[in-house]
Amino acid sequence: MEKANILIVEDEQKLSRVLQLELEYENYATEIANNGKDALNKLEDGNWDLVLLDIMLPELSGMEVLRRFRRTNQSTPIILLTARDQVHDKVSGLDLGANDYMTKPFQIEELLARVRVHLRQRSTIEQNGEQLSVGDLNVDIGTREVKREDKQIELTPREFDLLIYLLKNKNQVLTRDQLIEHVWGFDYYGDTNVVDVYIRYLRQKVDKEFNRAYIQTVRGVGYTIKDHVQ
Ligand code: CA
Numbered sequence: 652m653e654k655a656n657i658l659i660v661e662d663e664q665k666l667s668r669v670l671q672l673e674l675e676y677e678n679y680a681t682e683i684a685n686n687g688k689d690a691l692n693k694l695e696d697g698n699w700d701l702v703l704l705d706i707m708l709p710e711l712s713g714m715e716v717l718r719r720f721r722r723t724n725q726s727t728p729i730i731l732l733t734a735r736d737q738v739h740d741k742v743s744g745l746d747l748g749a750n751d752y753m754t755k756p757f758q759i760e761e762l763l764a765r766v767r768v769h770l771r772q773r774s775t776i777e778q779n780g781e782q783l784s785v786g787d788l789n790v791d792i793g794t795r796e797v798k799r800e801d802k803q804i805e806l807t808p809r810e811f812d813l814l815i816y817l818l819k820n821k822n823q824v825l826t827r828d829q830l831i832e833h834v835w836g837f838d839y840y841g842d843t844n845v846v847d848v849y850i851r852y853l854r855q856k857v858d859k860e861f862n863r864a865y866i867q868t869v870r871g872v873g874y875t876i877k878d879h880v881q
Pocket of ligand 1: 661662663705706707708
């Protein structure tokens with residue numbers, strides 16, 4: 652298989668070098684951009700499978716890089732690298748179309764796990780084509796459009812990823828641990844309550860106003876999306 656190409660946008664040289672060594676050790680091809688302008692040039696010229704994007708950058712901020720890149724590219728996964736005091740930036744970064752974020756300082760193992768998840772989601776999306784559905788709920792993976800009864804539903808990137816994973820495995824019961832591993836990309840960080848919280852968000856948006864609920868709780872086990880609701 653061809654190596655996945657990862658662009659590391661980070662102005663702290665020590666960190667970008669560590670990231671590069673670790674990613675290349677995992678057999679990814681990498682390049683480093685150390686300011687915002689350089690990042691935009693490399694994004695436009697290259698064919699990237701994933702981008703690690705620091706927010707605080709010289710020349711052009713990471714948020715501006717994200718905003719400009721997403722005008723023409725909605726599909727390449729982007730993981731933001733943020734400092735602990737940039738909570739506001741995380742939220743607006745996700746709104747601008749980042750897929751995930753890591754708060755510095757982070758464990759390299761956790762970053763690698765998330766990189767694997769986003770690359771895997773990307774390759775299954777490419778293999779499976781663009782549409783997923785159950786009943787009147789339709790998801791276009793390419794445009795990230797979610798509709799029910801032709802009504803547009805707005806989801807955050809994490810809610811979207813959770814819905815996609817449930818739909819890809821519809822009629823199968825998924826445990827909280829499975830959902831954590833495949834949607835969040837790590838199984839040792841935080842606790843599995845986060846799954847219940849996101850399922851609740853998703854139900855609010857996808858099921859609440861409609862008379863059929865697709866997302867089902869399987870008591871003591873986890874969650875499933877069912878074709879046929881009893
Ligand atoms: Ca920085």
